[in-house]
Amino acid sequence: MSDWFLGIDLSTQQVKGVIIDSNGKTVHRSAVNFSSHPDLKKYKTENGAHKNGSVITSPVIMWIEAIDILFSDLQNSGWTSKLRGISGCAQQHGTVYWRRDSERFLSILDAKKSLSEQLSTCFSVADSPVWMDSSTENECQELENFVGGAEEMAKLTGSRAHHRFSAAQIKKVVDQKKEIWEDTQKVSLISSFFASLLIGKYAPVDVTDGSGMNLMDIKTETWHRPLLEHISPDLEEKLGPISPAMTSIGSISNYWSKRFGIPSDCIILPFLGDNPSSLAGLSLLPTDIGISLGTSDTVFFFSPNFEPSIDAHVFSHFAPNSGYMAMVCFKNGSLTRERARQLNKTTWEEFTNVINETPVGNDEYVGFFFDHDEIVPRTPKGDYTFEISNEELENNPAKFARAVFESQCFFKLLYTQKMGFQKSPSCRILVTGGASRNSALLQMLADVFEMPVYTICVEDSAALGGAMRARYLHSKTSQTYSEYYKCDDVQLACQPIAENVETYRNHFKIFKNRFETFIKE
Numbered sequence: 001m002s003d004w005f006l007g008i009d010l011s012t013q014q015v016k017g018v019i020i021d022s023n024g025k026t027v028h029r030s031a032v033n034f035s036s037h038p039d040l041k042k043y044k045t046e047n048g049a050h051k052n053g054s055v056i057t058s059p060v061i062m063w064i065e066a067i068d069i070l071f072s073d074l075q076n077s078g079w080t081s082k083l084r085g086i087s088g089c090a091q092q093h094g095t096v097y098w099r100r101d102s103e104r105f106l107s108i109l110d111a112k113k114s115l116s117e118q119l120s121t122c123f124s125v126a127d128s129p130v131w132m133d134s135s136t137e138n139e140c141q142e143l144e145n146f147v148g149g150a151e152e153m154a155k156l157t158g159s160r161a162h163h164r165f166s167a168a169q170i171k172k173v174v175d176q177k178k179e180i181w182e183d184t185q186k187v188s189l190i191s192s193f194f195a196s197l198l199i200g201k202y203a204p205v206d207v208t209d210g211s212g213m214n215l216m217d218i219k220t221e222t223w224h225r226p227l228l229e230h231i232s233p234d235l236e237e238k239l240g241p242i243s244p245a246m247t248s249i250g251s252i253s254n255y256w257s258k259r260f261g262i263p264s265d266c267i268i269l270p271f272l273g274d275n276p277s278s279l280a281g282l283s284l285l286p287t288d289i290g291i292s293l294g295t296s297d298t299v300f301f302f303s304p305n306f307e308p309s310i311d312a313h314v315f316s317h318f319a320p321n322s323g324y325m326a327m328v329c330f331k332n333g334s335l336t337r338e339r340a341r342q343l344n345k346t347t348w349e350e351f352t353n354v355i356n357e358t359p360v361g362n363d364e365y366v367g368f369f370f371d372h373d374e375i376v377p378r379t380p381k382g383d384y385t386f387e388i389s390n391e392e393l394e395n396n397p398a399k400f401a402r403a404v405f406e407s408q409c410f411f412k413l414l415y416t417q418k419m420g421f422q423k424s425p426s427c428r429i430l431v432t433g434g435a436s437r438n439s440a441l442l443q444m445l446a447d448v449f450e451m452p453v454y455t456i457c458v459e460d461s462a463a464l465g466g467a468m469r470a471r472y473l474h475s476k477t478s479q480t481y482s483e484y485y486k487c488d489d490v491q492l493a494c495q496p497i498a499e500n501v502e503t504y505r506n507h508f509k510i511f512k513n514r515f516e517t518f519i520k521e
């Protein structure tokens, strides 16, 4: 009889579940979309979030209802009875504010009722700030000044102060909403909030997602007390402990056994940030680059040494004594590509035809397209077009689409180089996320990076990473994670095409010149 391991990803647009069996084979996948599921439409989110200028939030109770739906679906289709381990992840940086007495509510949940029926009053902030929020410029400046500047903040926490990171978001609540802060007993990350639901008490923040807060001393993996106290003297108490990623934080609580039939000895591991969890799901080799094409686009790789930079992030690695994870995050990923698709009035299935209407290199045209304030380069939203006017470009939607796609690939290459990635002949790109099924995009990445592009069996490596970690811990193996998961179950999607490589080498030079002038202006 096989055991099952569930990995869950509470991402920007949906909550996804992946189940693997004791051989590591994926046996089930399901997802609940926040904006399109009939029961969740009442929350009126657009791509999973509420947008009010630079303030971008998601309703906590919507996530909880989506979790109710996901687990009911899993139970109804017979996938809960042999679960031996659950872990997962969530979109990074977002904070959840639990009201006083909520931990008691968590511990006495009534299995006859849904979570959303019982937890709706537990949050002092109903709409949690999410990673797309960029409303905290003042808080970021203040925090960087406090530690001695952007570089110092990066040396201390792995990243300069970022708008979406938890420190600035928490500071905004402390400074602007005093009564709400008083009413808050506990601050979770979205990842640890999810784990709390499963264990029926507040779960710790894990080291990987903790490194996306600007609050953790990344070298010691402990809270940086002066920063915490600077924000609020009671912050340390409200954050609780930090936990390693590869340990059990308890068993599933009675509620889940009674309501969904999950065995009571099913172990729960800390939930990570979705990108660190993708690192686990892809099981990258030290020479590989991971590219996640979700709502955001991220580029990440293993980094043996701590090399902070103000352009990128360094996160703790999920596996002990394994160095660090280097990453860069672009806010304008899938949603900007969606705009290009819609402008061409086509489906994703037909989209390759649109891309093929224009030549590789787009006749040397360069543009930057940011539907939301961009993280790197830190730039206000807008379309930055050069030789051609916006109007002219929009009248030529195929050229616009190619310009968007090529520009996004060049930004990825540019920042990978800035982060100091060492290229070698054995380098590969492993792609994941919703847009990793777009063959035109994968070919472009292969041609721009001059590396082969590979996919894995499921496109959601973040959820898969949760299931894989749970299986690994349950096995009690003495092997390291990378010995246990060898990263050999990958499929070649495309190889670089020599002619395109040549064109892009030249085009990238033009792009870099354009970029350098652009950031100086």
Ligand SMILES: Nc1ncnc2c1ncn2[C@@H]1O[C@H](COP(=O)(O)OP(=O)(O)O)[C@@H](O)[C@H]1O
Residues within 6 Å of the ligand: 011, 012, 013, 014, 293, 294, 295, 296, 334, 335, 337, 338, 348, 349, 432, 433, 434, 435, 436, 437, 438
């Ligand atoms: N064939 C495709 N080509 C490009 N983008 C796609 C394709 N299929 C889905 N997507 C994009 O994938 C995105 C969702 O990816 P996903 O990884 O599930 O996001 P998240 O984890 O942030 O919720 C959607 O915004 C959609 O635009």
Ligand SMILES: O=C(CO)[C@@H](O)[C@H](O)COP(=O)(O)O
Residues within 6 Å of the ligand: 011, 012, 013, 090, 091, 092, 093, 131, 164, 212, 274, 275, 292, 294, 295, 296, 297, 298, 329
């Ligand atoms: O902000 C970041 C990483 O720093 C984002 O990558 C979020 O973690 C959202 O992930 P997706 O939902 O786009 O996968």
